[in-house]
Amino acid sequence: MSLNEYLALAAVLFAIGFFGVMTRRNTVGILLGIELMLNAVNINLVAFARYNADIVGMIFTAFTIPITVAEVALGLAIVILMFRMRRTAVADHLDILKG
Amino acid sequence: MTLDVVAFWGLAILLIGSALAVVLTKNLFHSVLWLALTLTAVAGIFLSLDAEFLAAVQLLLYAGGVITIVVFAIVVTERLVGERITQVSRRLLTGVILAGALLVALLRFLRGAELPVERPVVAVDVTRVLGQVLMTEFVLPFELLAVLLLIGLLGALYFARPED
Numbered sequence: 610m611s612l613n614e615y616l617a618l619a620a621v622l623f624a625i626g627f628f629g630v631m632t633r634r635n636t637v638g639i640l641l642g643i644e645l646m647l648n649a650v651n652i653n654l655v656a657f658a659r660y661n662a663d664i665v666g667m668i669f670t671a672f673t674i675p676i677t678v679a680e681v682a683l684g685l686a687i688v689i690l691m692f693r694m695r696r697t698a699v700a701d702h703l704d705i706l707k708g
Numbered sequence: 709m710t711l712d713v714v715a716f717w718g719l720a721i722l723l724i725g726s727a728l729a730v731v732l733t734k735n736l737f738h739s740v741l742w743l744a745l746t747l748t749a750v751a752g753i754f755l756s757l758d759a760e761f762l763a764a765v766q767l768l769l770y771a772g773g774v775i776t777i778v779v780f781a782i783v784v785t786e787r788l789v790g791e792r793i794t795q796v797s798r799r800l801l802t803g804v805i806l807a808g809a810l811l812v813a814l815l816r817f818l819r820g821a822e823l824p825v826e827r828p829v830v831a832v833d834v835t836r837v838l839g840q841v842l843m844t845e846f847v848l849p850f851e852l853l854a855v856l857l858l859i860g861l862l863g864a865l866y867f868a869r870p871e872d
Contacts, residue, residue: 610716611825613818615757618720620814622727628807629731634798637736637782641743644774645727648750651766659757662828664837668846670762671838674769675853679860681774685781686867692785 615656623649634699636688640681647677715756723749740778747771761835 622645629642651670658666691703726749729742747770754763842850 610712610756610827612823612827613821613825614716615753616818616823617815618723618753620811620818621724623814624807624811625724625727625731627810628803631806632731632798632800632803635736637778637785638731638739641730641739641778644743645730645746648747648770651762652750652753655754655757655759655762659759660824660827662830664834664841667759667762667834667838668841670759671765671842672849672853674762674765675857678769678773679857682777682864683860683867685777686864688781689784690867698785 612656612660616653619649619652619656622646622652634701636691636698636700636703637685639700640684640688644677644681647673712756715752719749719752719756723753737779737782740775740782743778744771744775747774758830758834761838 626642626645626647626649629645630639631642633639633642651673654666654670654673658664658670688698692698695703695705697703723746726742726745730739730746733739733742747766751763751766751771754760754766
């Protein structure tokens with residue numbers, strides 16, 4: 610297996626996540642798309658680290674995974690808060706900042 | 709066909725199939741379950757890249773932690789709204805065109821890029837080196853990460869606190 614194949618796989622995963630972020634209306638669905646994109650990035654980091662025999666890429670991944678978990682926890686807390694205030698999870702209905 | 713190649717393509721098919729299911733399924737709850745399969749497949753990819761420690765982290769934090777949080781959030785919000793958790797997607801055609809254009813641009817770039825084909829032989833234990841580097845060279849970011857997790861915990865608690 611060459612590095613190219615791993616990067617191509619990550620590119621496909623990233624594009625699928627991008628598609629999910631753009632087409633989903635539910636905020637939790639959008640978060641799931643962001644998860645897919647972040648995982649594609651992690652695959653890239655680990656693949657580059659392995660093919661260049663450089664451990665730093667894997668260190669980077671060891672940092673990005675916990676940061677992502679914190680991001681998901683905060684994002685879902687915001688979603689729950691929005692539910693309390695607006696009784697909706699659809700991103701289009703959250704337009705109170707519209708001028 | 710060596711075992712490596714079979715494992716890679718098997719994981720790739722599983723990964724792409726379940727990722728497509730995540731973004732296309734109508735039921736949000738099924739979407740999350742497909743995401744669990746996707747994250748497990750990513751852990752398999754990490755294993756095929758000799759990153760055993762990261763595969764374990766991926767399974768514990770992502771497939772364990774994130775899925776639990778998301779399921780919890782869906783259950784709570786469904787109770788608040790009291791309707792089925794189906795979701796409709798919008799502007800599918802625009803999404804396909806934009807995501808397809810992004811994919812084509814990335815793959816074209818990858819085809820022209822000069823990248824290593826063979827992976828170098830690594831004699832050392834990757835997990836051991838990872839731990840040593842993490843605790844010496846990267847100890848400051850490591851501690852900052854602990855602070856970040858604490859802040860994230862407090863922030864999530866603050867946002868989701870019961871109404872008084």
